[in-house]
Amino acid sequence: MNAANQKPTGQAAEELQCPLRYMLNMFGGKWKLPIVCMLAPGTPLRYSSIKRKLGNITNVMLAQSLKDLEASGIVNRKQYNEVPPRVEYCLTKKGKGILPALVKVAGWAVEDMQGEAACGSLCDKCQVTR
Amino acid sequence: MNAANQKPTGQAAEELQCPLRYMLNMFGGKWKLPIVCMLAPGTPLRYSSIKRKLGNITNVMLAQSLKDLEASGIVNRKQYNEVPPRVEYCLTKKGKGILPALVKVAGWAVEDMQGEAACGSLCDKCQVTR
DNA sequence: CGCTATAGTACGTTTTTTCGTACTAAGTAA
DNA sequence: TTACTTAGTACGAAAAAACGTACTATAGCG
Numbered sequence: 001m002n003a004a005n006q007k008p009t010g011q012a013a014e015e016l017q018c019p020l021r022y023m024l025n026m027f028g029g030k031w032k033l034p035i036v037c038m039l040a041p042g043t044p045l046r047y048s049s050i051k052r053k054l055g056n057i058t059n060v061m062l063a064q065s066l067k068d069l070e071a072s073g074i075v076n077r078k079q080y081n082e083v084p085p086r087v088e089y090c091l092t093k094k095g096k097g098i099l100p101a102l103v104k105v106a107g108w109a110v111e112d113m114q115g116e117a118a119c120g121s122l123c124d125k126c127q128v129t130r
Numbered sequence: 131m132n133a134a135n136q137k138p139t140g141q142a143a144e145e146l147q148c149p150l151r152y153m154l155n156m157f158g159g160k161w162k163l164p165i166v167c168m169l170a171p172g173t174p175l176r177y178s179s180i181k182r183k184l185g186n187i188t189n190v191m192l193a194q195s196l197k198d199l200e201a202s203g204i205v206n207r208k209q210y211n212e213v214p215p216r217v218e219y220c221l222t223k224k225g226k227g228i229l230p231a232l233v234k235v236a237g238w239a240v241e242d243m244q245g246e247a248a249c250g251s252l253c254d255k256c257q258v259t260r
Numbered sequence: 261c262g263c264t265a266t267a268g269t270a271c272g273t274t275t276t277t278t279c280g281t282a283c284t285a286a287g288t289a290a
Numbered sequence: 291t292t293a294c295t296t297a298g299t300a301c302g303a304a305a306a307a308a309c310g311t312a313c314t315a316t317a318g319c320g
Contacts (some may be wrong), residue, residue, distance in 0.1 A: 017183045019239030020163045020232065028158060030308070045266055055234065058309060063268055083317040084266040094242065101238045104231040109149030112224065160278075177297055188279060193298055213287040214296040 023098075025070045031057055031065045033102075036091070039075060040099055044088040069095075156202045161187055161195045163232075166221065169205060170229055172217040204228075 030130040031054070038045060038053055045053075050105050051062055066089060074095040080086040089101075161184070168175060168183055175183075182194055196219060199205040204225040210216040221229075224237050 007225050018164065018167070019236040019243065020167065022239045022243055023235055024158070024163065025158055028154070033154065034148065037148075037150065048265090049266095059268065060270095060310090061217075061308065064308095079267095082266095084264085085268085085316080087267060091310085097242075098235075098238050101231070101234040104234045106149040108180055108231045110154045113149065113225075178295095181297095190280090190300095191278065191299065209297095212296095213285085214294085215286085215295060215298085 026069075026074065027098075031067070032069060033059055035062075035065055035069065036074065036095065036098075036102070039089060039091045039095070042090070044078070044090040046086060046088050050089065074098075156199075156204065157228075159195070161191055162199060165192075165195055165199065165231070166225065166228075167206065169219060169221045169225070172220070174208070174220040176216060176218050180219065199225075 018122075027036065034054060035050060040048055047062070050066075051057060052057075054062070057065075064077060065090055066077070070077050075089050076092045076095075078088045078090075080088070157166065164184060165180060168180055177192070177196075180196075181187060181189075184192070187195075189204070196205060200207050203222055205219050206225075208218045208220075210218070232260050
């Protein structure tokens with residue numbers, strides 16, 4: 001319906017103009033950042049493995065978050081046609097590209113959290129390391 | 131009720147352990163990041179001025195966002211006892227401290243948005259500059 | 261046949277976030 | 291006297307995000 005007009009209009013357009021909101025649209029919410037952190041080390045992880053590590057995420061949220069991240073070009077989904085099914089996720093090149101920025105943000109946060117909840121590595125759950 | 135026990139427990143504690151979630155707790159949501167961006171240049175802005183620049187934020191959201199940011203130690207609120215009332219907001223030292231990390235994130239986003247919605251400065255509304 | 265395992269989907273509910281409209285106090289200007 | 295201004299608050303409604311429970315297909319194992 002909107003073929004000739006690539007860019008979204010109205011409020012949606014406005015939200016996309018700001019790079020920080022652009023980023024929040026991709027990584028905001030409860031689970032996306034933790035998922036990216038799990039995948040940061042580079043080892044491909046399968047659905048069930050991510051779910052176990054996250055602990056209390058529901059199927060709905062995990063499936064949806066992964067789908068969104070895939071649609072944003074952040075994660076890659078590789079499906080093996082086996083039974084029982086096996087699907088592995090990893091960061092794309094684009095996904096890896098944001099890690100340095102995340103490390104910087106995390107660095108600020110850790111500094112800011114000093115004392116309160118200091119942890120040697122940035123996070124034991126989220127394996128982003130400096 | 132919880133005087134001896136400083137740290138939050140249970141799920142709240144878990145959420146605060148991750149630096150990235152810690153940051154999302156402070157800056158997540160629709161308006162906080164834009165507000166920080168407006169204040170980034172350093173000029174103190176008054177309530178009505180921020181509201182005008184943001185355009186379509188409601189009083190409720192603006193007041194609440196500012197209150198949250200103040201509680202987090204990110205913005206400073208200075209009230210002049212005049213009539214009509216005048217209140218000015220600016221970033222605290224801590225608030226300024228996160229700007230380099232935000233610039234890095236925004237840099238990634240701008241690179242990623244290339245073509246789609248490129249803008250010379252990072253954002254015309256959010257005045258974070260490199 | 262009945263049970264297990266994986267990677268999800270369907271459906272409905274609860275919780276959280278955001279929004280809209282109206283209202284306030286105090287002094288100044290018309 | 292009435293209107294205007296600023297920096298909000300109160301209240302309820304709407305929208306968005308997250309949740310819980312149940313369910314599916316397929317093959318292998320006992």
